[in-house]
Amino acid sequence: MYVLRCGDGTLYTGITTDVARRLAEHASGGPRAAKYLRGRGPLELAFSTEAGSRSRALSMERRLKACPRNRKEDVVSGRIPFPDTD
Numbered sequence: 001m002y003v004l005r006c007g008d009g010t011l012y013t014g015i016t017t018d019v020a021r022r023l024a025e026h027a028s029g030g031p032r033a034a035k036y037l038r039g040r041g042p043l044e045l046a047f048s049t050e051a052g053s054r055s056r057a058l059s060m061e062r063r064l065k066a067c068p069r070n071r072k073e074d075v076v077s078g079r080i081p082f083p084d085t086d
Contacts, residue, residue, distance in 0.1 A: 001060045003047040003076055006040035011072055013064055015057040019048050047076040 002019050004012045004026065012034065016022040025032040027043050037043060051057035063083045064072060074080040 001049055001051055001057045001064070002045060003064070003072070004037070005044045005046040005076075006037065007042050008040055010040065011046065011069070011076070012037055012043075013061050015051070015054070015061050019045065049082060 001013065001015050002022070004014075004023070006012060012026075014022065014034070023043065023045055026034060026037045027041065029038050029041075049060070051060055060082070064075065067075070067083060071080070071083075075082055
């Protein structure tokens, strides 16, 4: 699971098996880039963590997306631990 910080300050959360490849796809703005990210560059990897399985990654992504922005910022900066997924 990864979190990108967009040029406009917004956060984008996603899952992948290869963070560097996925960031390059998003940054290129090509057909595999998320529509939300097009035109919001530059993109910066703000946070990433390994989940161990796709289902756990999806659960982690869902939990982080449900958090208010200030809590997301705290997680990304390392001020608080990632929300418990169990």
